[in-house]
Ligand code: NIG
């Protein structure tokens with residue numbers, strides 16, 4: 001057994017059987033002051049007030065939290081960390097006035113990353129991906145969803161997904177993988193988008209399914225990328241192979257992506273920088289988690305998602321980093337939490353729930369991670385002594401992690 005003692009506050013307790021938080025539930029973060037937590041076989045076995053802490057024996061490891069807080073590690077339900085190289089030249093192009101859409105329309109953007117990935121060996125891609133995953137763990141993230149989508153040929157999409165599988169097998173973080181063949185139209189299919197969609201449905205999805213390489217299927221359903229009709233076809237092909245949808249929608253325009261995602265039982269619909277009441281209505285009463293990515297709003301200078309309106313309407317909201325070379329070259333979930341508070345006006349408690357339990361839900365692991373709950377994986381953070389949970393997003397640059405247990 002491992003026992004963490006001398007915890008000033010144990011935060012993020014969620015009773016068993018609550019997979020996500022919606023509406024006013026997001027205002028609440030349950031905690032215990034002056035607490036202990038017991039870990040056995042990598043799982044949370046028990047926790048409570050210090051006075052109730054069990055006796056420890058010589059074979060137990062006692063960890064002194066030294067008055068810091070203990071919380072679940074962040075869950076990051078939307079990333080593209082499996083990529084090769086970087087896109088710094090486009091960063092400079094953006095500074096000089098080009099938009100994300102203009103760069104994509106000139107054949108740059110995602111296609112640029114696809115060229116780089118094609119020229120990179122599987123081993124090298126694995127090392128580059130692991131470096132990013134390890135950086136994210138060090139910054140407090142214990143579960144990461146990783147998408148393909150920089151292959152855009154059957155072989156290169158499979159290459160990416162095999163790399164993600166290797167990361168799953170070798171990283172201490174919980175990893176989920178998503179097939180995103182419809183991230184952009186591959187160069188060889190320029191001007192033949194319909195034929196590329198055929199390839200995704202008829203060749204890529206069956207090949208991915210045969211090797212069991214993906215947990216989810218994603219489509220970039222947006223202006224200049226894939227239409228709702230094409231998205232529906234791809235999601236149905238995925239469904240036939242047991243892949244649950246998680247989609248990119250409403251980043252560049254009110255694309256109809258939310259509605260198509262919801263009608264296909266999407267686990268999450270992500271981005272949502274541009275939404276109207278119609279999207280909120282479409283999401284109400286569904287199992288789909290709206291997921292917002294404030295890091296890409298920050299990096300691309302786009303509007304931030306209307307998280308407060310979603311919560312007011314009784315919905316849950318998850319936050320994720322979108323870590324990728326084009327729109328969010330950072331996987332720092334603490335910064336995401338700060339942006340949630342500073343730019344989206346979420347309270348620290350709402351932002352905390354969005355980055356932990358709700359993000360766990362949005363990647364299908366809320367029975368395993370995202371809260372302090374008996375039986376869940378003990379992926380935990382011990383913080384430096386902090387005056388309250390709000391210090392984490394407030395002092396958004398000060399180191400706050402003392403130790404990671406994963
Ligand atoms: O989520 N919007 C689509 N995909 C990514 C960006 C990918 C890229 O530019 O490399 C995103 O922002």
Ligand code: FE
Nearest residue numbers: 078080248322
């Ligand atoms: Fe994305």
